[in-house]
Amino acid sequence: MAADPKAKPHRLSISPSYLALICCLIILLLIIGGYFELNRTRKSLKGILEKQGLTLLQGLEREIQSTVSVIDIIEEVPGSHLLNISLSIDFFALEDAIIDHLVEIALLVDRQALSESQLERLVRSERVTAIEVLNADSRSRVLGGDLSRYEPLLRGDREVLVLPFEKPRPDDDDRFSVALRRARGRGATVVSVDYHRMKELRRMFAIRNILETMGFGEGVEYVSVLDSSLSLIAHTGIEEGGEERNPSSLQREDSIHRVRSLRSGQEVLEVAKTLHLGGKPHGIMRVGLSTQGIRSILGLSRRNIIVSIGVLLVLGIAGVTLIYIDQNRHLRKVEEMEDRVRTAERLLALGKLGAGVAHEIRNPLNAIGMAVQRLGREFRPREGGEGEYHEIIRVIREEIQRVNHIVEQFVRFSRPSRLEFILASPAEIVENVSILFGEEARGQSIEMHKEMDPQLPPVMMDKEKITQALINIVTNSIQAMEEGGSLTLRGELDGRDWIKITISDTGKGIPEGEIEKALEYTYTTKEKGLGLGLPIAHKIIEEHGGRMTIESTVGTGTAVSLFLPVKGVPRKGEDEHTADKRAGRGG
Numbered sequence: 001m002a003a004d005p006k007a008k009p010h011r012l013s014i015s016p017s018y019l020a021l022i023c024c025l026i027i028l029l030l031i032i033g034g035y036f037e038l039n040r041t042r043k044s045l046k047g048i049l050e051k052q053g054l055t056l057l058q059g060l061e062r063e064i065q066s067t068v069s070v071i072d073i074i075e076e077v078p079g080s081h082l083l084n085i086s087l088s089i090d091f092f093a094l095e096d097a098i099i100d101h102l103v104e105i106a107l108l109v110d111r112q113a114l115s116e117s118q119l120e121r122l123v124r125s126e127r128v129t130a131i132e133v134l135n136a137d138s139r140s141r142v143l144g145g146d147l148s149r150y151e152p153l154l155r156g157d158r159e160v161l162v163l164p165f166e167k168p169r170p171d172d173d174d175r176f177s178v179a180l181r182r183a184r185g186r187g188a189t190v191v192s193v194d195y196h197r198m199k200e201l202r203r204m205f206a207i208r209n210i211l212e213t214m215g216f217g218e219g220v221e222y223v224s225v226l227d228s229s230l231s232l233i234a235h236t237g238i239e240e241g242g243e244e245r246n247p248s249s250l251q252r253e254d255s256i257h258r259v260r261s262l263r264s265g266q267e268v269l270e271v272a273k274t275l276h277l278g279g280k281p282h283g284i285m286r287v288g289l290s291t292q293g294i295r296s297i298l299g300l301s302r303r304n305i306i307v308s309i310g311v312l313l314v315l316g317i318a319g320v321t322l323i324y325i326d327q328n329r330h331l332r333k334v335e336e337m338e339d340r341v342r343t344a345e346r347l348l349a350l351g352k353l354g355a356g357v358a359h360e361i362r363n364p365l366n367a368i369g370m371a372v373q374r375l376g377r378e379f380r381p382r383e384g385g386e387g388e389y390h391e392i393i394r395v396i397r398e399e400i401q402r403v404n405h406i407v408e409q410f411v412r413f414s415r416p417s418r419l420e421f422i423l424a425s426p427a428e429i430v431e432n433v434s435i436l437f438g439e440e441a442r443g444q445s446i447e448m449h450k451e452m453d454p455q456l457p458p459v460m461m462d463k464e465k466i467t468q469a470l471i472n473i474v475t476n477s478i479q480a481m482e483e484g485g486s487l488t489l490r491g492e493l494d495g496r497d498w499i500k501i502t503i504s505d506t507g508k509g510i511p512e513g514e515i516e517k518a519l520e521y522t523y524t525t526k527e528k529g530l531g532l533g534l535p536i537a538h539k540i541i542e543e544h545g546g547r548m549t550i551e552s553t554v555g556t557g558t559a560v561s562l563f564l565p566v567k568g569v570p571r572k573g574e575d576e577h578t579a580d581k582r583a584g585r586g587g
Helices: 016-076 091-111 116-126 148-154 195-213 247-251 292-378 386-414 426-443 463-480 533-543 576-582
Strands: 130-134 160-163 175-181 188-194 220-227 232-237 256-261 267-277 280-290 422-424 446-452 459-461 485-494 498-505 547-553 557-565
Touching (some): 016 091, 016 220, 016 292, 091 116, 091 175, 188 195, 195 232, 220 267, 422 426, 422 463, 426 463, 426 485, 426 498, 463 485, 463 498, 463 533, 533 557
Antiparallel strands (some): 256 267, 498 557
């Protein structure tokens, strides 16, 4: 007999190229995962730094708004800064800072010989009202020619002269001037601002004072404030922030941020926010935060990710290698599962086909049968043709019965099985089947033999279904021995867990390449057969938790082995131990 058809050569394998491809995929996935993790960490740290910068700018904005509010009150009430009240700012210090600023402009003009056009450009850039260079004998267009106020400078008695506003509530004609005695020759340089520019200068120097006195903490490289024309008005830190040339930035309600490099090469994260005064955009505040802490954390994260990738890579490659080494050991189980799936698919297809055949054929078949019965009973053939007539009627009725038998087999095969488990003896079932086929076997010159182990225990089974499976197999064996032969039914224990029933014949056998097809419902070697005998038997055995094998050699015969579990088949909701107790084998 041939070997078990399930013990076929290994068809599945993992080639080294596939192993290398899997390893490359693992490496790629780990690298991609590490990249995204590093990127996520970078975004998180950057978000934390952005929030830190925004919080700092919000605090700076509140401080500026508070200071400007005090300045507004002082400007609305002339002389209030002279009162003995507690103020959050030193108004006199602001005035001194403005005077120093105007003196610096005058010194710049005195040091350089500037033309009239250059003076006009300086006026626009410094946004002062006027810059005038006076000689003792000149007539000034700007100052209206009134030189009496500057006599102490022109005579050389004073170096600097401050001329405050003349009115308690200055108007556009009133000026605040600082005059500086020229270093070379007689004369003076006068720098004047109107009341509107004076108010702007007070706020500018107040903001500068806030930046100088506020503690911004470690990691803050610079803080700068720009006015509504986007000109720098206050700054503290290592260098000025990047220039802002987009006026639409003043209209943004949210903060903006960017990463930039300073002239020193240091990288900072710059956060910018609109400065609101009196509910209106007044300028832009910017803070530059060092990214050194982010880089340090990212460096540490990068090292940790590399180590993690290395460990996971080693574990992954080791796992894939173990699978590669172990795959041959599991190959047989994989192929067996595939065979079961294919068989289940074939049985499902056959079940659907059987249901369709039963529905479409049964009714017209019954009608044909009744019509043939009437022909045989009520109609008479012409004289001399009675024998031929009745023979035709007989043949038709036999063929109708055969078709009906086919339909019944399809219906039985497609109908879901309901197994009725009882404790039954396999030897008794084999004995009944041998008695059932004894006369038919003798009529075809077939010798039947029984070889049953007397120690076979009873098992839980559906007695009728197992009998049907044995009948189908024995029928195939008898039909395979047209010229007689030997049929053997053997029952024995296979190990401790299985009962093995083998039906072997000396028929013509099945070619080796067709043994697998024997369980397909479309396979048959008989001209008028359906090929359902073995598939039905196989289905019954599987429903009992067993298995069926076929061994065959052409010209020698075929052996079909049925394996039934000795333990009870668990019903729904119970385990094997409960099934054993139900079968009478438990403790």
